[in-house]
Structures are given as C-alpha cells and as structure tokens.
Amino acid sequence: MNYTLKVWRQARPSEKGKLVSYSAHGISSEASFLEMLDIVNERLLEKGEEPIAFDHDCREGICGMCGSVVNGYAHGHQRGTTLCQLHMREFSDGSTIIIEPLRAKAFPLIKDLVVDRSAFDKIIAAGGFISIRAGSAPDGNAIPVAKEMAERAMDAAACIGCGACVAACPNASAMLFTSAKLAQLGLLPQGQVERDSRAREMVRAMEDAGFGACSNHGECEAVCPKEISTNFIAFLNRDFIVSSMK
Amino acid sequence: MRFYTTSVGKKIVMAISGFIVFGFVVIHLVGNLQIFFGPETLNRYAEMLQGLGGALWLFRALLLLSIVLHIVAATQVTLQSWQARPKGYAVTRYRTTSYAARTMRWGGPLIALFVVYHILHLTTGGLHPRPAGFISQAGGTINVYNNVVYGFQIWWTSALYIIAILALCLHLYHGVSSMMQSVGLNHPRWNQWRRFAAVFFSLFVAAAGVSIPLAVLLGLVQPV
Known part of the structure; x- marks a missing residue:
C-alpha cells in the first residue's frame, strides 16, 4: 500500500520545525504504524538523510512510550489502542497521513516527534x-x-x-x-x-x-x-x- | 488561598458561582412567565419584589459577587489553558466535545454584554429608545407589564433577546453538567440524570426566555 506522509521535522528545540512530505510506498497492510515508520526511516538512512525520531519501546501497547498525533487524533483514529497497535490496513491506500508530536507547553519538544x-x-x-512497612511480603487478604x-x-x-x-x-x-x-x-x-x-x-x-x-x-x-x-x-x-x- | 491558586480550585469557584447565577436565571424566568397571566399578576409580583427592600439588595449583592467571581475565574483558567499549548496542531479532530463546550468562552462574554443591556433596558429603563407608554420605575408608577410589552414591540430588541437566550441555553447545556463534574458530583448511576438535568434546564431557559419576546412580537401579549 502507498501513503503520503506529512511528518513534523524539527532537529532541535530551538529550531523552527515544519511538516515535511515523504512517500511511504510498498507498505504491507499488516505493518504496524511504527513498522511503517521504521521502513520509511530505513529508506531515509539509505539516502543518507536523518531518520524521523519517534518514541517507542514495548510495541505491545502497554508501556506508554509511543503516541504521536495522527491526522488530528492522539494515537491515531482507532479507539482504545496505542499507536504501536494501529495497523496500516486501517488507512486507505493512497491516503495522506499527517503525523505531529504531542503538543503542550509542559511537554517540550526534543526532536521531531519526541517530546519530554x-x-x-x-x-x-x-x-x-x-x-x-518494607520487608517481607504481607499476608494475602x-x-x-x-x-x-x-x-x-x-x-x-x-x-x-x-x-x-x-x-x-x-x-x-x-x-x-x-x-x-x-x-x-x-x-x-x-x-x-x-x-x-x-x-x-x-x-x-x-x-x-x-x-x-x-x-x-x-x-x-x-x-x-x-x-x-x-x-x-x-x-x-x-x-x-x-x-x-x- | 492555596486552593484558589490551582485551576481545580478556580473551576470549583466557577461551578458554585455559576450554580448561583443559574438558579437565579431559572427563578427569574419562572417569575416573569407570569406575564402570560396578565398585567395584574406580573405587576403585583414586581411590587412584591420591590417591597423586599434590604433583602433584595442583599440578594443582588450575592448575585453580583457570583458573576464577578465567575468571570474572573473563567478568564484566569482560559488564559492558563491558552498558555498551555503555545504551538497548536496542523490538524485538530474532536471526538466527543460539543459545540456548547467549545463556545463557552465566546458565549460567556456575549451573555455578560446582554445582561448589561438587559438591566439598562428593563431594570433601570435608561439608555434605550423609549416607545410611547414606556414608564420607567423612576417615574413613580411601576408598570412592568407595559414596559416589557412596549420594549419587545421593537423587533430588533426582541431579536437581541432571542439571540442572547439561545447563547445562554448553549452555555447552560455545558455549564450544568460541567459544574457537577467540577465539584465531584459524579457517579455512574447518576450520570444519566446529570445529562437529563443539562438538557432539561437549558431547554427550559430557551423556551421560557424566547416565549416572552416572541409572544409580544406575534401580538399575543398586548399592552394595557
């Protein structure tokens, strides 16, 4: 499947960032959203470009590390799931996907989609x-x-x-x-x-x-x-x- | 005062002051619906209120204090929230928030301006083109009934009232359920009643508030 990504790129907090377009072509519909980003990043690296920085860890929906704002929805449009549990089959072929960091003054941006x-x-x-009282485990019940x-x-x-x-x-x-x-x-x-x-x-x-x-x-x-x-x-x-x- | 320095404390102040003003609006409208029972009923009601004397001023002071607290707290939390997201999104999508919730900050100032106009129009009777027969309280005889009817016979005055009442209806729809949440009145078993109260009271205010200028415009209520 093919998508057009518009990703927030900002190398450092002091820099003025902007949305940059990337083509994400030949993506499996079974790929997770983060796997899709991995593929795009591999291709960026091959071209000698800086990969898109994004937070992730468990990729099982339980750690709370991932989560960008995708097309205006935090974690994407699928309800009750983290971004890592969202799959590309949920996006129609040929669609444009806008990816932005979590925006809040209390969450200062570190790089691209990574916030503190x-x-x-x-x-x-x-x-x-x-x-x-620390020490041995208390009795159950x-x-x-x-x-x-x-x-x-x-x-x-x-x-x-x-x-x-x-x-x-x-x-x-x-x-x-x-x-x-x-x-x-x-x-x-x-x-x-x-x-x-x-x-x-x-x-x-x-x-x-x-x-x-x-x-x-x-x-x-x-x-x-x-x-x-x-x-x-x-x-x-x-x-x-x-x-x-x- | 540590309480008030937090947004949670300010929202609680907004909820309680909002509740007082909301209670007044409902009682005020119920009282003024007496216009449909004829001039004697409404004028007797107005004289009774004027006869309260000191109690009336005490009540007005409480109301004014509530309105001031409500506006001050609302301004402060609004500024805090605006500062909390200096850089917005390219795309913003909402799932559950209502039109009423998103227009609270515009409806509020609109309603405040209307209240000033409303007081100058019907309470003091000043600053308004007076149609023949409009008698202000300062003139001696209180004829609230005629004042209301003559006032609403001007179409744009009625239009202003109807617009303001609809803005108030929206404000109360979000406000009534929101104030209960802000003071912690929330229980899964009672939340459906919270929604019911929000719909019921906002619709009552809209219906009662629109009915009076509309009845005058349609000629259903005539001056005596």
Missing part, C-alpha cells in the same frame, strides 16, 4: 506513592478490599502515562492522567494515609508543570488507549475539596 514527558514524573513524585473498589482502582491503574490525554485536550490539561494516578491509590485502604496531601501535592505539581485547566470536553477519555473514564476527574475534584477543607 517528565512533567508526568514530577506529578507522580509529588504524591503518587503510599507509605508501607490481610487487608480486606471491597471488590467494587478493587475493580475501580484497577481501572484507574490501567493508565500507562502516554500523554495522549494532554495532547487531545483543547486546554492541554493533565487532569485525566493526574486523577487516574491519584484514584488508583485513593480508592484502596493502603492509600488512605496520604489521601489529603496527595490531592493537594499532585494538583500543585500539575499546575507548576504548566498544564491547562480541565473544562470537561471529554476528549481525553475518547483518545485514551486504556479508555480511562473522566469519572476519575470528578473523584480528584472531590478529594481536592475535602483536602482543602481540612
């Missing part, structure tokens, strides 16, 4: 932890957890921190990520000790990183490869109110 998402690490470091709570915490914990929510948000807000990381701990008994300080500190770190404000568009949930619900944003808002009143 360490702002997420700062949010995690601010409150995404629990205090437990020593702390009872209601099934519904365990399920909801697991739904929040599905977040792989890819940053698609920020990229898709018209406000470049990180509320879905922050709320998922807060809720996965706050819903469980082990996460109660720091519950109030967690809400305060994670929201503070999120603000300091320069993300925008949530205005409930719901675009984050719609592009999330793990389909994390905006219900967790309401959970964060609730915890934030409670923590502010103490």
Whole structure:
C-alpha cells in the first residue's frame, strides 16, 4: 500500500520545525504504524538523510512510550489502542497521513516527534506513592478490599502515562492522567494515609508543570488507549475539596 | 488561598458561582412567565419584589459577587489553558466535545454584554429608545407589564433577546453538567440524570426566555 506522509521535522528545540512530505510506498497492510515508520526511516538512512525520531519501546501497547498525533487524533483514529497497535490496513491506500508530536507547553519538544514527558514524573513524585512497612511480603487478604473498589482502582491503574490525554485536550490539561494516578491509590485502604496531601501535592505539581485547566470536553477519555473514564476527574475534584477543607 | 491558586480550585469557584447565577436565571424566568397571566399578576409580583427592600439588595449583592467571581475565574483558567499549548496542531479532530463546550468562552462574554443591556433596558429603563407608554420605575408608577410589552414591540430588541437566550441555553447545556463534574458530583448511576438535568434546564431557559419576546412580537401579549 502507498501513503503520503506529512511528518513534523524539527532537529532541535530551538529550531523552527515544519511538516515535511515523504512517500511511504510498498507498505504491507499488516505493518504496524511504527513498522511503517521504521521502513520509511530505513529508506531515509539509505539516502543518507536523518531518520524521523519517534518514541517507542514495548510495541505491545502497554508501556506508554509511543503516541504521536495522527491526522488530528492522539494515537491515531482507532479507539482504545496505542499507536504501536494501529495497523496500516486501517488507512486507505493512497491516503495522506499527517503525523505531529504531542503538543503542550509542559511537554517540550526534543526532536521531531519526541517530546519530554517528565512533567508526568514530577506529578507522580509529588504524591503518587503510599507509605508501607518494607520487608517481607504481607499476608494475602490481610487487608480486606471491597471488590467494587478493587475493580475501580484497577481501572484507574490501567493508565500507562502516554500523554495522549494532554495532547487531545483543547486546554492541554493533565487532569485525566493526574486523577487516574491519584484514584488508583485513593480508592484502596493502603492509600488512605496520604489521601489529603496527595490531592493537594499532585494538583500543585500539575499546575507548576504548566498544564491547562480541565473544562470537561471529554476528549481525553475518547483518545485514551486504556479508555480511562473522566469519572476519575470528578473523584480528584472531590478529594481536592475535602483536602482543602481540612 | 492555596486552593484558589490551582485551576481545580478556580473551576470549583466557577461551578458554585455559576450554580448561583443559574438558579437565579431559572427563578427569574419562572417569575416573569407570569406575564402570560396578565398585567395584574406580573405587576403585583414586581411590587412584591420591590417591597423586599434590604433583602433584595442583599440578594443582588450575592448575585453580583457570583458573576464577578465567575468571570474572573473563567478568564484566569482560559488564559492558563491558552498558555498551555503555545504551538497548536496542523490538524485538530474532536471526538466527543460539543459545540456548547467549545463556545463557552465566546458565549460567556456575549451573555455578560446582554445582561448589561438587559438591566439598562428593563431594570433601570435608561439608555434605550423609549416607545410611547414606556414608564420607567423612576417615574413613580411601576408598570412592568407595559414596559416589557412596549420594549419587545421593537423587533430588533426582541431579536437581541432571542439571540442572547439561545447563547445562554448553549452555555447552560455545558455549564450544568460541567459544574457537577467540577465539584465531584459524579457517579455512574447518576450520570444519566446529570445529562437529563443539562438538557432539561437549558431547554427550559430557551423556551421560557424566547416565549416572552416572541409572544409580544406575534401580538399575543398586548399592552394595557
């Protein structure tokens, strides 16, 4: 199959980047999106040109490293999947594919499609932890957890921190990520000790990183490869109110 | 104040202040629908409100405070969000966001301008071409009924009101569901009621608000 790519090329943060057209011809319909980029890069290398820089790691949809904005959709148009799990058969033959990096002030561009998402690490470091006695593993079921709570915490914990929510948000807000990381701990008994300080500190770190404000568009949930619900944003808002009143 | 320095805190302030103004709009419209019961009913209602005296001013102060907080917080979060993406996309595609959600920032200033016009038009009665028979409150006799009817007989005034009411309807459609989310009122079991409330109240405001100028334009409500 043949495609025309328009890829954001920017050699360094200080440079002014632009969309550059490439021909991606003879691509197998069974190739994944990243494999297609690999093939294009091989050909660029053969011609002595600089390959397109993009983030990737597991290529199994679980690590959260990949994810560009493809034709206006973070991770591409297929719902509930990361970019590495999107296959070229999903694009019609001869179509033009526009590939851009995740855009947010808090995600400064490093090169081409690679952005620095360490702002997420700062949010995690601010409150995404629990205090437990280290040592031998605790007995199973020593702390009872209601099934519904365990399920909801697991739904929040599905977040792989890819940053698609920020990229898709018209406000470049990180509320879905922050709320998922807060809720996965706050819903469980082990996460109660720091519950109030967690809400305060994670929201503070999120603000300091320069993300925008949530205005409930719901675009984050719609592009999330793990389909994390905006219900967790309401959970964060609730915890934030409670923590502010103490 | 640490609370307010975060966008989450500002959104909570917007939700609560928005709720107060929203509550006022609904009560205001329900009260003014009494125009369809005739001049005596509406004028008696207006006199009752004027008779509240200090309580009325207390209520107006609360309303003004809410409006100011709502506008200030909205401006701040908007600026923060605009700064959060200095470089935009070549292609932007949306999946779920509504027209109402995307026009909140334009509908808001439009509604604010309308409120100023509305107060000058029907509350103080100034700054407006006065048709014969238009009696301002300062003139002594309060005839709210006639003021409304004469005011809306000017077609472009009615048109302005109808446009503003439709903008308000859109603003409330997103606002009502959004304010519940912002204060954490969200539960899978109740979310369908949240959507219902947003549709019901925004449509009620649109229907009630449009009905009065439309009835006057169609001659269904005549001056006395």
